[in-house]
Amino acid sequence: MDCIGIIGYGHMGSMLVDGFLSSGVLGIDEVVVTSRSRESRDACAAAWPGIGIAGTNSELARRCRTIILAVRPQEVMEVLREIVPVMDGDEHIVSLAAGISLAELEGLFPGQVTRVIPTITSTVGQGTTLVCHGRQTGMQDASRVEGLFSSIGNVMLVGEEELPAATILSSCGPGLLAAIIEELADATARASGLTTDRALSLATETTAATAAYLRKTGEAPGDLVGRVATGGGVTEAGVKRLRERLPGVFDEAVAAMLERYGAVGK
C-alpha cells in the first residue's frame, strides 16, 4: 500500500495526523509516523491505536512513497540526508519547512519535491495551506498532496517567490493575530474594571465576528471602519491613534519576519 509517512510528531506532525485521520481522507493503515524521541512516538501510538509507527526515519522511508518532513528547518537537510540512501527515487518528498528552498531539497533528492506551509488553524478545519510543487512533481502526486491538505482547510497553490509573504499571512498570521487580541484585551482590562478573562473573551469573539462579517459581505476593511466609527465618536478616536503608529509597527514586524525567513535553517 502507498502509505503517507510523517517524520516529526511536533505541533505540525500531530496536527496533520489528527486532521488526516479525523477527516477520513486517510485510514489508520495508510499512515506511518516517526519522531526523534520515544515519548513522541509513544504519544502518537496512544492517540491513534493501530497507526504505523516506524522506529527510525530510514524505516519510515522504506515503508512510504509520500514522505512529509515535519521537522524544524534546521533539521530538514539532516533528515533528508539520512533517508535518501534507502529511497528508490520515485518517492514524493513534502517539506513543511519555512525557508528551505525547492533547490536545496532537490540538491539532495533530485526527484518529486513539494513545499507545503500548513497553518495551525487547520486544527479547527479553517485557514489556508500553501502548496508549491517542484518541477519534477507529477500531476498525480501533486493532486494527491493537494487533496490531503484540502481535507483540513483551504489549499492555495503559490509560486516559490510568493511563499515568504504568503507564509507571513496564512501561517504566521494566527500567531500575529493572537498577539494582537491579547494586547487589545490586556489594554482594555488595564484601563477598566473588566477582568482579563472577560476582556479576552470579548476580544476573541469580536475578532471572529469581524472576520466572518468581512468574509460574508466582501466589504473592504476600510469601509467597515467607516460604518463603525461614527463621526466624532469613540471608535474614531482609537482608529486615529492606531493609524498613526501601526503602519510603522507592521513594517518593522514584516521586515523582521522576512529577514528571519531568509536565515532560518541555515
Ligand SMILES: NC(=O)c1ccc[n+]([C@@H]2O[C@H](COP(=O)([O-])OP(=O)(O)OC[C@H]3O[C@@H](n4cnc5c(N)ncnc54)[C@H](OP(=O)(O)O)[C@@H]3O)[C@@H](O)[C@H]2O)c1
Ligand atoms: N508551527 C507552525 O505553525 C508551522 C506552520 C507552517 C510550517 N511549519 C513548519 O513545520 C515544521 C515543523 O514545525 P513544528 O512547529 O511542528 O515544530 P516542532 O513542534 O518543534 O516539531 C518538530 C518535531 O520534529 C521532531 N524531530 C526533530 N529532529 C528529528 C529527527 N532528526 N528525526 C525525526 N524527528 C525529528 C521532534 O521530535 P521529538 O518531539 O520526538 O523530539 C519534534 O517533535 C517546521 O519546519 C516549520 O517551519 C510550522
